Amino acid sequence: MPVNLKTLTIDSISPIKGISLGTAKAHIKKPNRKDLLLVTIAEGSKVAGVFTQNAFCAAPVILCKEHLKNASGIRALIINTGCANAGTGEEGILKAKETCQAVSEILSINSEQVLPFSTGVILESLPIDKIKSGLPDTVKNLDSAHWIDAAEAIMTTDIAPKAASRKIKIQDREIFISGISKGSGMIHPNMATMLSFIATDASINQILLDKLLKEVTQQSFNCITVDGDTSTNDSFILIATGQAGHHEISQEDKDYKALKDAIGEVAIELAQAIVRDGEGATKFITIQVESGLDDAECRKVGFAIAHSPLIKTAFFASDPNLGRILAAIGYAGIESLDISKIQLYLGSILVAEKGGRAATYSEDQGKGVMKHPEISMRILLNRGHAKATIWTCDLSYDYVKINADYRS
Amino acid sequence: MPVNLKTLTIDSISPIKGISLGTAKAHIKKPNRKDLLLVTIAEGSKVAGVFTQNAFCAAPVILCKEHLKNASGIRALIINTGCANAGTGEEGILKAKETCQAVSEILSINSEQVLPFSTGVILESLPIDKIKSGLPDTVKNLDSAHWIDAAEAIMTTDIAPKAASRKIKIQDREIFISGISKGSGMIHPNMATMLSFIATDASINQILLDKLLKEVTQQSFNCITVDGDTSTNDSFILIATGQAGHHEISQEDKDYKALKDAIGEVAIELAQAIVRDGEGATKFITIQVESGLDDAECRKVGFAIAHSPLIKTAFFASDPNLGRILAAIGYAGIESLDISKIQLYLGSILVAEKGGRAATYSEDQGKGVMKHPEISMRILLNRGHAKATIWTCDLSYDYVKINADYRS
Structure with a gap:
C-alpha cells in the first residue's frame, strides 16, 4: 500500500475556472477501466510544459513540443494509458497526430491546439481506433469538478490516484491551483514515468x-526517484487560465513569488x-x-543514496546497515571529498563522523528510526553552503513482483 | 543457484610455484566457517594492484596502496571476511596495521611486505584479536594446492567459490596462471565488492x-555489474613469481601479449x-x-541497460518487455544520439530499428530467447567503430531477500 498517501475527497481538490475534465473507458489495454482523459482549456489560457530528456522520447512528447512552439493557444490535453506510443517510429508520430486531429474535430479547434500524452508499455502500436471511439464519452463527461476522476484515468501501475490543491490570495483575489x-515506477529525475498536469x-x-x-520542476519532480529509470514519456504541464480577475503577473514581484510558492507546494505534494x-x-x-559546494554535488550524493538497491533493501528490512550509505556517498563521484568531515544523521541520531561510526551511536537507535x-x-558534507533534498522509497519484494508481472 | 557456474575440482586449478595458501576458521562473524586466508609469496616476486575508486575506501585499501608504493617486495596477503574494516576512521587504519604486524611477526618479514584485505559489513570495528588468534592455523595450513580452499575462505554472500586457471607456453616453458x-552484491565497475587474486x-x-x-581490469572486472553499487573494499591483485624459468618479459612483445591474453581469460572467467x-x-x-563513437559511450549504453531494475526484473520474468531497453539507451546520456539508426538484437533476433519495433519481430521470438x-x-549504434561488452544478471525476489536479511 502507498506510504501515508492522503485519501482524496472531492472537496479537497478545487475546480479551476476555465478547466474541464472528462474521462472514458476506451478499453485500450484492459476492459472496464478509465483509460482516456480529455482536458479542455478556456481560450486565452497560457500553457507551459517540460518533458523527458530521454533521447528515445515518445511520439506524443515530440508532438507536444511542436504544438507548444507553434500553436495559437493550447485548448485541450488528451491522455491515454495502456500504451506509451514510444519506440514506435514514424508510425507513432502519425498516430499521435491522428489523435490530435480527432480531438480537434470533436471540439472544433485546430489540431495544433491539442497536446497528446500516452503512458504504458513501450514498443507497442497505439490503438488509435479505440481512442477515437472513446472520445465522445470523454466530451459528454466533461466537468470542472472531475479532478479525481481524471487522476484515476491516468493511473498505470499506480495503486492510488494523486491530486493536490491550494488556495492563495493575489491582489485580494482568491486564486486556486x-x-x-x-x-510509480521508472521514476527518475529529468523526469520520471510521470505525467503531471497543474492548472491555476x-x-x-x-x-x-x-x-x-x-x-x-527542479524542486519537485526532479527531486524524486523510485528506480533510477528515466522514462520516454515524462511530461509536466502547467496551465494558467487567467480567469481569477487580477492583473496579469508580468514581473518577478511578490505576486509571482506567492504563485510560485503555492504551485511549488502542489508540485512537491504530487511528486512525493x-x-x-x-x-x-x-x-x-x-x-x-x-x-555542499553547490546544488549539483548535493544532488549527486542524494541520488547515489536514493538509487542504491543495497540501501533501499536495507530500509525495507528496517536493518540499520548504514555503512552502505557511506559507501554510496563515497562513490557519488564528488571531487576531492574529505570523508573525515562528513556527518551522517538518521532522523536526529548522529550515526557517523570522522570517517567512522559516531561514538554516541548505538544500533538500537538506528533500528528505532x-x-x-x-x-x-541528513548528510552534512561540511564544505560549502548548498543543499538539496531528494525523496525516494525502499525496494521490496513487491517491486520485483510488480515489474516482473506488469504486462501479464 | 548460480547461473551455469562451473563446479571446481582440485585438479582444475594449477598450483603456482612460489605461492602457498592457508585458511583458518577465526570465528570473525560466524562460527565454523573458513574466514581467514593467508597467501605467502616467494621472494623476488612482482606484485601489482588496482583498488576501489570509492572515496570512502576501507582502511586495508589505504594500507595496500602505501605498501605497494614503499615495500621492498610484497611477501604475503592476509584476507578476512565478516568485517570490511570500512567506515572505521583512524581506528580502522591502526587495526589494519596491527594485522600486518601480526603477519610479519609470524612469517619473519617486514609488516610493509604484507597486503591486508577485508570484506563484509561496513561501519563495524575489526575484531583484531580473532584475526590474530586465527593466524597460526593459516600458517599450519599453507599449501600450494589450496586454491579452492582459499576461494571458499573469501566468500561472503557468495553461494559458490570462484577460481580459474590457464596454462600457456612462453619461450617453450609451461606457464601457469x-x-x-x-x-556477488554491491557489484559495479571501478570496481565491485569484489576481491580477486591472480598469480602466475x-x-x-x-x-x-x-x-x-x-x-x-578494464576488460574484465570493470565490465560487470550486479546492482550498480561500488564497494569500499574492491581490490584486484596480480602476482608474478617469476619461477617458470624463462627470460623476464621486458617489452610489449608476443610473450607479453600471450601472457596478457591468458591472464585476461582468467580475469574474465572470474569476473563472469x-x-x-x-x-x-x-x-x-x-x-x-x-x-559507437568511442569505448566510453559504448560502456555508458551497456551500463544504463545493466543497471536498470526495470530491465533486470523483466529478464527475471522472461518477459520480453523490450521497450525498456530502448528507454535505457535513450537515457544513457549519449550526445546527439540518432535513435532512428539504432538496431537492437536479442540473441540473433532483430527486435527494433528505425526508432521502433522491427517489422519481422514477433513477441514469441523474444520469449524464445x-x-x-x-x-x-546486441545494440548497434551505427555511428562509429568502437565496441564494449558488459555482463550482468537479472533482479529477482532473492536479491531483495538476500540484502534485506544479510546481517541477520
Missing part, C-alpha cells in the same frame, strides 16, 4: 509561466505522492544533503 | 605487470563468475554495444 499526477486560474504572462514551471505510491514502497525516505514508515536522513 | 575471486609463475618486469593489470553468482541471479546477461539462462543482446 489544482493538479494531478501519475507514476491565476493570470501570468508566458515568459514568467515558462520560468516558474522550470523552477518548480508518486514516491509514496512507488512500486512496492513500504517506506518514504527523505534525503537531505547539506553544506528505521522501523517508521517515514524516514529522513 | 591461477586465480580466485569473491563478490611467469617472469615480467614491474612496469609491464602494472600495465597488464590495468588493461586486464561473480555475475553468475550475483545475488539472486537466475539469468546471465551479456550486453554487446557496437559501432528470454527463457534461457544465458541471454545476449
